[in-house]
Amino acid sequence: MATMQEVATHAGVSIATVSFVVNGTKKVSPATRERVQASMTALGFRNNAIARALASKRTRIIALLIPALEHRMGATTLEFFTSAAARASELGYHLVLWPDEPTGDELTELLSSGLVDGVILMEVRMEDPRIERLTELRVPFTSIGRTRDPSGLPFVDIDFETTVRRSLDYLESLGHRRFGLVIEDLTGTPMEGYAPLPRTEETFRSECAARGLVGTVVNCGSSAPGGRKAASDLLAADPDVTAVMIMKDDSTFGLVSGLTSAGRRVPEDVSVLSVASSTAAGAQHDPPLTTMNSPGRELGRLAAEELINQLDGPVGDLPHVLLPCVLHEAGSTGPAPHAHP
Structure with missing residues (x-):
C-alpha cells in the first residue's frame, strides 16, 4: 500500500499537504485537493481512519441519530440526511445514520466507545430524554427539532x-x-x-x-x-x-x-x-x-455546519435557527365555494 510520502511525490506537493487533505486539519485549495486525491486513487492509498483516530483522539465521524421506527423514515428525513452528509463531507467529516431508541437508554453504551465525535439528533419530542442523556455525557450535539423549552440547547428546526x-x-x-x-x-x-x-x-x-x-x-x-x-x-x-x-x-x-x-x-x-x-x-x-x-436540505446543511463548528472552532453562541416552509401553489387549492348543502 502506498505511503503519504509516495502520494506527495506523485502529486508534487509536500507530505504536510497530503496530511492536511487526509485529516482535514487545514484548508487546501480545491485544485490541490483534487490533485492529491487523484494521486491517492492512482497509487491505491488507503486512508487508515482507525490509526488517525488513535493518533488524534478524533474520528472525524458524526452520527445522525433517528428513532429506529420504520415509519419515521420518510422523504423529508432523507433530505435532512443527504444534505447533512454532503455538507459534513465538504468539511472533512463522515456522517453515519445511527438508529436509536426514543428512550435514549442505549446512548451511554453507544457513545462511550468514542466512535463518533458528535451527533445530530432528529425526531425531537417536547420532552426528550435523549437530550438529557447527551448533555450528561457531554457529547457535542445539534438537534433538528426543539423541545418544549429549547433556550439552552443548540437546534435548527422548521418554524x-x-x-x-x-x-x-x-x-x-x-x-x-x-x-x-x-x-x-x-x-x-x-x-x-x-x-x-x-x-x-x-x-x-x-x-x-x-x-x-x-x-x-x-x-x-x-x-x-x-x-x-x-x-x-x-x-x-x-x-x-x-x-x-x-x-x-x-x-x-x-x-x-x-x-x-x-x-x-x-x-x-x-x-x-x-x-x-x-x-x-x-x-x-x-x-x-x-x-x-x-426546508429539509437547508436545515440538514445547517445542522452539520453547527455541529462541526462546535468540534473545530471556538464555542460561541448556541445556534437557534428557525426556517418556515415555503408555499408551492398547484392544483389542489382554489377559491372557496358556497357551503356544501
Whole structure:
C-alpha cells in the first residue's frame, strides 16, 4: 500500500499537504485537493481512519441519530440526511445514520466507545430524554427539532408556527373560512409528544380563534386507510369545511380519496394543502397538491455546519435557527365555494 510520502511525490506537493487533505486539519485549495486525491486513487492509498483516530483522539465521524421506527423514515428525513452528509463531507467529516431508541437508554453504551465525535439528533419530542442523556455525557450535539423549552440547547428546526400562519393567510386569501387540520396520531407510541404535532395543532387552534375562523382538528392513522378515515371524521365533524391542511405525506392520497368518495371535489368543493411536504411529493397526486415545502436540505446543511463548528472552532453562541416552509401553489387549492348543502 502506498505511503503519504509516495502520494506527495506523485502529486508534487509536500507530505504536510497530503496530511492536511487526509485529516482535514487545514484548508487546501480545491485544485490541490483534487490533485492529491487523484494521486491517492492512482497509487491505491488507503486512508487508515482507525490509526488517525488513535493518533488524534478524533474520528472525524458524526452520527445522525433517528428513532429506529420504520415509519419515521420518510422523504423529508432523507433530505435532512443527504444534505447533512454532503455538507459534513465538504468539511472533512463522515456522517453515519445511527438508529436509536426514543428512550435514549442505549446512548451511554453507544457513545462511550468514542466512535463518533458528535451527533445530530432528529425526531425531537417536547420532552426528550435523549437530550438529557447527551448533555450528561457531554457529547457535542445539534438537534433538528426543539423541545418544549429549547433556550439552552443548540437546534435548527422548521418554524411550524410561522408555517401554519402563512398557510392560513394563503387559504384565507382564497376566501376560505372553515378549516380542517389533519395530523398524525402518535398517542400510546414511543414517539408520543413528537414536537411538530403539538406545535402545529396549538398554533392552528389559536390562530383560527383569533381570526374568527372555524377550525377542526382530526387525527390521522397511517397510510391511505388512515387518510380516508380522517376525511370521514372531518366531514362528520364539519360538513361545511372548505379547506384542509394535512401534515402526513403517506396519508394524503387517502384523504383526497375519502373526500372524493364523499362527493367533495378537489379543489372545487374542498381545497387541500399539504404541510411540511415537497413539490415532488405533491406532484404524485391528481390534481397535484399545493404544498408548504419543508426546508429539509437547508436545515440538514445547517445542522452539520453547527455541529462541526462546535468540534473545530471556538464555542460561541448556541445556534437557534428557525426556517418556515415555503408555499408551492398547484392544483389542489382554489377559491372557496358556497357551503356544501
